[in-house]
Amino acid sequence: MSAEALARLATDRVDHRFKGLPPDAEGLTVGELAAQRRDLFTGGFTTPVLALSAERLTHNLELMETYAARHGLAFAPHGKTSMAPQLFQRQLEHGAWGITLAVPHQVRVAREFGIQRVFLANELVDAAALRHIAADLAADPGYRFICYVDSVRGVELMDAALRGTPRPVDVVVELAAGEGARTGVRTEEECAAVADAVAATPTLRLVGVAGYEGEVPRADSERVHAWLRRLVALAVDLDRAGRFKDAGEIVVSAGGSAWFDAVADVFAGIPGLSLPVLKLLRSGAYVSHDDGHYRRLTPFTRVPEEGALHPAFRLWTQIVSRPSPGQAFANAGKRDAAYDLDLPLAQVVRDAGSGEIRDAAGIEVTALSDQHAWLRTAPEAELEVGDWVGLGLSHPCTSFDKWQLIPLVEADGTVVDYIRTFF
């Protein structure tokens, strides 16, 4: 990665653009504020403020590094989760092969920060974006870029946009996760037709197959395994038909954060092919994990002997109204918390007077307005206006995207760094 571009993040000024940061830090650089090692609770931060646990983040990075290595998987964590180059850097330091992305803007962000291997898990038919990527490939021989193709028309559009560019763009055929699933080619016959179309262009090079088991309809272990076996069989068939002859290596890619155990299982059985195989896992949500959706879905509940991810986010919000014994309102809402999969979970209360932290017993989030959380409080709930409430969140992707500069906080409350996001 580009040390220079990363270092520039620390020279940015702390100001009104960044929610939750101390008003009295206005004008300091991000690096200067980090060097002050302020306390999250007493250092002038304003609510709501999202905190990312330094220790839990490190734990998750280490766990997936060892998991991927143990199972012989290369790892291209999905960068759309955090869109945080500092976290991309940590992921690469923890053994990642490269970074997965979804749309061209995200590729620009990654390239600005010097990412050398990008896996775009999407078909790309935007001519302007393709020309930009082709120019980037031409200018940087060390840059590896791979994207999906999922139709003959897509291949034709890509070819038309790329005519005259010096380096072919590497593509993998996307196999749909089933009938009625999201993107991807529905049948093996159509995959062969798309592969033929690629072979007929001078601008594209077929290097493998990919898909996303997270979209398998009515997913369960059996259906996910069956689809992954289909993906592997497709790679074997295309290889036998000589369709990867110029590839150098064959890419077989799948895997979010809900089924990487099935991916590890099935990819362990990939037979010898005509070229070395890059088995590429693309989990993204693991990086912060969560207190809802992914806590329920994590494969580590099926393979507890392999470890456990730790939820790393806590959204700190303050009680601004307690109109009745059964009701309270906190000052964080849809602008601040993920709400597309589950409501936040009240976890702890930090007492406004003593600063002590206690369990949020009897406190439940029942709804979110734009800027408020609606809390239902049982008789045993101890809660006053002014108290801070720590919320657990569900869905990492829609938590990161609401915050542009996220304090990285150690267990004792010391803020040691600030994570910049680019959405």
Ligand SMILES: Cc1ncc(COP(=O)(O)O)c(C=O)c1O
């Ligand atoms: C194509 C693709 N690959 C990988 C992922 C990463 O999955 P997860 O967010 O469960 O880590 C996603 C997530 O939406 C995806 O759409």
